[in-house]
Amino acid sequence: MATVFSVDARDWKRYTGSSMMRHRFFTNLDLSGETIRLLEREQIQQMSRVLQLKVGEEIILFNGTGEEVAGRITILRAKEIEIAVSRRQQNTNEPAQRVVLYSAILKRDNFEWVVQKATEVGVAAIVPVVTERTVKRGLSFERLRKIAIEAAEQSGRAVVPEIHEAMDLPRAFAEAENLFGTSIFLDFCDKSLTAEDCRLSSSKNIALFIGPEGGWSETERMLAEEKKFLIRSLGKTTLRAETAAIIASYFATHL
Numbered sequence: 001m002a003t004v005f006s007v008d009a010r011d012w013k014r015y016t017g018s019s020m021m022r023h024r025f026f027t028n029l030d031l032s033g034e035t036i037r038l039l040e041r042e043q044i045q046q047m048s049r050v051l052q053l054k055v056g057e058e059i060i061l062f063n064g065t066g067e068e069v070a071g072r073i074t075i076l077r078a079k080e081i082e083i084a085v086s087r088r089q090q091n092t093n094e095p096a097q098r099v100v101l102y103s104a105i106l107k108r109d110n111f112e113w114v115v116q117k118a119t120e121v122g123v124a125a126i127v128p129v130v131t132e133r134t135v136k137r138g139l140s141f142e143r144l145r146k147i148a149i150e151a152a153e154q155s156g157r158a159v160v161p162e163i164h165e166a167m168d169l170p171r172a173f174a175e176a177e178n179l180f181g182t183s184i185f186l187d188f189c190d191k192s193l194t195a196e197d198c199r200l201s202s203s204k205n206i207a208l209f210i211g212p213e214g215g216w217s218e219t220e221r222m223l224a225e226e227k228k229f230l231i232r233s234l235g236k237t238t239l240r241a242e243t244a245a246i247i248a249s250y251f252a253t254h255l
Helices: 009-016 041-050 110-121 141-155 169-179 218-226 241-254
Strands: 024-026 035-038 058-062 067-076 081-090 098-104 125-130 182-186 205-210 230-232
Touching: 024 141, 035 041, 035 067, 041 067, 041 081, 058 081, 098 110, 098 169, 098 241, 110 125, 110 141, 110 241, 125 169, 169 182, 169 205, 169 218, 182 241, 205 241, 218 230
Parallel strands: 024 058, 098 125, 098 205, 182 205, 182 230
Antiparallel strands: 035 081, 058 067, 067 081
């Protein structure tokens, strides 16, 4: 029977090595037991065929609750993998600030890139927004969810950001006004985003709005002003929408 014990954050890397050296996998399963059976076909194929993991190798599992466990593969079959849990740990990598990214839907695969990188830098959720100048409308939410899971696995996060259904900008503004202590509207203006802007929310909840490739319309800017959102820029240079989304997301979550 596997011995299950807890370790503190300082000892976690000593026991498991760098998180980049251990394969991490997200699962919806309960991680409280001493053994965990993985039955999801795609995940089994990834472990056995793509990564070519073997019996005896150690992996890390997490389920979005903040806890992760390390264990060794004891059974590896075509339809099941069994893990014997040896250690468990509360993941402390999540940012103190809870940032929800309201991003205009971007063309081609740029929105997928935003989901991947915003997950890596620490946003809590991503809301696709339809604006006046939005060109692309259709999204594959199953694919976006998969991208977010893989990015969370790779980056060492404790949770996978929720990908919300798309909504129009007025609805997104109303939601942010009701739920968040601070709402930041990124646009071309004379006032740059500062760390102090991101610390104004006593609840540590921040809504971050990124516009489409063609920028916000004048009507959308006026509505943001009426809502008394913080209108801020990311400097004097003109950034692509996807670049602005990631820079602003990192700034809001970590500074």
